[in-house]
Amino acid sequence: MSWIHRTAAEQAAALASGEVTSVELTQAHLDQIAATDGELHAFLHVDAEGALAQARASDERRKAGNPLHELDGVPIAIKDVLTTEGLPTTAGSRILEGWIPPYDGTVTAKIKAAGLPILGKTNMDEFAMGSSTENSAYGPTRNPWDHDRIPGGSGGGSAAAVGAFQAPLAIGSDTGGSIRQPGAMTGTVGVKPTYGSVSRYGVIALANSLDQLGPCTRTVLDSALLHELIGGHDPRDSTSVPNAVTGLADAARAGAARDLNGLRVGIVKELQGDAWNADVVERFDESVALLKEMGADVVEVSLPSFVHAMAAYYLILPAECSSNLAKFDAMRYGRRVTPEGSPSAEEVMKVSRDAGFGDEVKRRIIIGTYALSSGYYDAFYGQAQKIRTLIIEDFKKAFEQVDVLVSPTAPSTAWPIGEKADDPLAMYLQDLATIPANLAGVPGISIPSGLSSADGLPTGIQFLAPVLEDARLYRVGAALESALFEQWGGQITPAAYAPKGAN
Numbered sequence: 001m002s003w004i005h006r007t008a009a010e011q012a013a014a015l016a017s018g019e020v021t022s023v024e025l026t027q028a029h030l031d032q033i034a035a036t037d038g039e040l041h042a043f044l045h046v047d048a049e050g051a052l053a054q055a056r057a058s059d060e061r062r063k064a065g066n067p068l069h070e071l072d073g074v075p076i077a078i079k080d081v082l083t084t085e086g087l088p089t090t091a092g093s094r095i096l097e098g099w100i101p102p103y104d105g106t107v108t109a110k111i112k113a114a115g116l117p118i119l120g121k122t123n124m125d126e127f128a129m130g131s132s133t134e135n136s137a138y139g140p141t142r143n144p145w146d147h148d149r150i151p152g153g154s155g156g157g158s159a160a161a162v163g164a165f166q167a168p169l170a171i172g173s174d175t176g177g178s179i180r181q182p183g184a185m186t187g188t189v190g191v192k193p194t195y196g197s198v199s200r201y202g203v204i205a206l207a208n209s210l211d212q213l214g215p216c217t218r219t220v221l222d223s224a225l226l227h228e229l230i231g232g233h234d235p236r237d238s239t240s241v242p243n244a245v246t247g248l249a250d251a252a253r254a255g256a257a258r259d260l261n262g263l264r265v266g267i268v269k270e271l272q273g274d275a276w277n278a279d280v281v282e283r284f285d286e287s288v289a290l291l292k293e294m295g296a297d298v299v300e301v302s303l304p305s306f307v308h309a310m311a312a313y314y315l316i317l318p319a320e321c322s323s324n325l326a327k328f329d330a331m332r333y334g335r336r337v338t339p340e341g342s343p344s345a346e347e348v349m350k351v352s353r354d355a356g357f358g359d360e361v362k363r364r365i366i367i368g369t370y371a372l373s374s375g376y377y378d379a380f381y382g383q384a385q386k387i388r389t390l391i392i393e394d395f396k397k398a399f400e401q402v403d404v405l406v407s408p409t410a411p412s413t414a415w416p417i418g419e420k421a422d423d424p425l426a427m428y429l430q431d432l433a434t435i436p437a438n439l440a441g442v443p444g445i446s447i448p449s450g451l452s453s454a455d456g457l458p459t460g461i462q463f464l465a466p467v468l469e470d471a472r473l474y475r476v477g478a479a480l481e482s483a484l485f486e487q488w489g490g491q492i493t494p495a496a497y498a499p500k501g502a503n
Helices: 008-017 022-040 048-064 106-113 156-163 180-186 220-230 248-255 278-293 304-327 345-356 359-372 378-398 424-431 435-440 470-488
Strands: 043-046 076-079 118-122 169-173 189-192 213-217 264-268 297-301 404-408 444-451 458-464
Touching: 008 022, 008 048, 008 220, 022 043, 022 048, 022 118, 022 156, 043 156, 048 118, 076 106, 076 156, 106 118, 106 220, 118 156, 156 169, 156 180, 156 213, 169 220, 180 189, 180 444, 180 458, 189 220, 189 470, 213 220, 220 248, 220 444, 220 470, 248 470, 264 278, 278 297, 278 404, 278 444, 278 458, 278 470, 304 359, 304 378, 304 424, 304 435, 359 378, 378 435, 404 470, 444 470, 458 470
Parallel strands: 076 118, 076 169, 264 297, 264 404
Antiparallel strands: 043 118, 169 213, 189 213, 189 444, 404 458, 444 458
16 A cells, blocks of 8 residues: 555654655655646645655654654645645635735644645635635636546535545635535545634634634544644634643544444434435435444434524625625735726726636625625624524534434535536535534534445535534544444545555
8 A cells, every 4th residue: 555545643653663754755645646636626736845845854853853743744735725824825716816925824833833744735615615616716626536526615625635645634624514515525534623723813714703724634533633733722813712622532542442332422303304315314324323333322303493504604604705805905905907097996996806706706795795784784694693593502402412413414425517506506505514513613523424326426424512522523433434444345435546455
C-alpha cells in the first residue's frame, strides 16, 4: 500500500518511527495531485514549493528529536475560505481573485505551529454558498467516485481531495452542512464542531452565527486528532468559547472497541419520510442495526421545529450574507471594475459587484437585503430567529432523553453535475438534515454508511450531540466505523483511487 493510502494517524506513526520522512509523504501527495487534479479540480492553488519547505523543516525537527505535534509532518489541505499568509485566498469568488492575505487565520496559524505542510487551497462554492461546489467562480469540483457527479458543497474541494488521496487531512467550513454533506457524498468523514470551539478568526464570513471550521478526513480518529489541534479558545474571536478541546482522540480510540452499552441513541422522527432516497434509508437502517448490536439503546424522538428549520435558515443566512458581503464595494475591498467616462462611486460599485459576484451570491444578497428591509424585518428575519430559538429548545429536550441523535446525512447520493443547476430549491433541500445543527450550534459528524445499491455511490450517516459534547460523536462514530469497515471489507474507497486489494 502506498503512503497516500495510509490514514493520517498511520502516517504520523510512520514519521515517528522513522519509516518515512515528511518530504517523502508530502511529495507523494503532490504527485497524486499532479496526476489527478486536472480532472477533479479539487484545488484552486497548490503550493508545492512551500509544502516541501515545511516538510524539510519537519524532518529536521524529527531528526533532532523535537517534533512540534503528533501530526508534525503530515500534509494537509485548506479550504479557500480561510486566510493563509502569502497564499491566494479567494473564497471561490472573482471578487477576491488574486488576493493574497497579509496574515494567517487562527486555524492556519495552529496548523503551521504544529508543523503540518500545507499542500494548497481547495475549491468551494463561492463564499460557501451552495450544496454542490458547482458555484465556484473557477469551475466545479468533480466527485472521485464518478467524475460526472458533484462532490457535495460548499466544501467539495476538501472532501474530494481527501477522498481521492490527494491529502490525508483537510480543513472545511460548515455553515449549513458544508463539511458533513460533502463527506457523505465522497465517502469521507466530516465534522462540524460545537459552534465557537474552533476559532473563526481569519474565515471569510458567510454567516457569522452559523459558520464553523472543522476537519475533513478518511477516518474518525484522524478527524479527532485534527479537531484537537485546531480547537480551543481564541481571544481574537468574540464568539469563541473558553473551553479547551481535549479527549477527542481518546474517545475515538475507545469507540473503536465497539462497546456502546449504555449509550442512548435517538432517531429523529422529522428526518425521515419521502424526502429520503430508498437506498440511503437502506444503508441507514443497516447502520442503526449495527448500533443496536453494539449495545446502544435506540429510540425515536421528535423535534417538531425541525420542519421549519430550512425556512428559518434561508432567511437568517441571506440576511447575514447581505451584511457581510456589503464590504466588497470596490472602494475598500474586492475587485474594482471602472466603466468608461466619469462614473460615480455608485456606478463603479454596481459594475464591480455585478462582475465579481456569481448568480447564487446575488440571489442570496437580494433575499437577505429584502428580509432586513424596513417593514419586513419582523415578518421575516424576526420570525426566523424565533424558529431558531424553538429549534434550540427542541435539541435541549431531546438530549434529556438521549445522548446522541442520528439521521441520514443527506437525502440522496451525489447527483450529475448540472442536474439541479436551474432549481435552487432542490439544491437547498440537500441540507435538510444538516441545517438544524448550525442553527443550534451543536456538533455533528458524518461518516460513510456504505454504498448505494442503486448507483454504487457513498451514503452517509450523521450523529449530533449536545453543545461541547463533541467527544460523544467520536465514540459512537468510531464504533460504527469499525463495524462498517468489517461489513464492507475495509475502508469504502473509490475504485479508481483505491490501493491494491481495497474495497
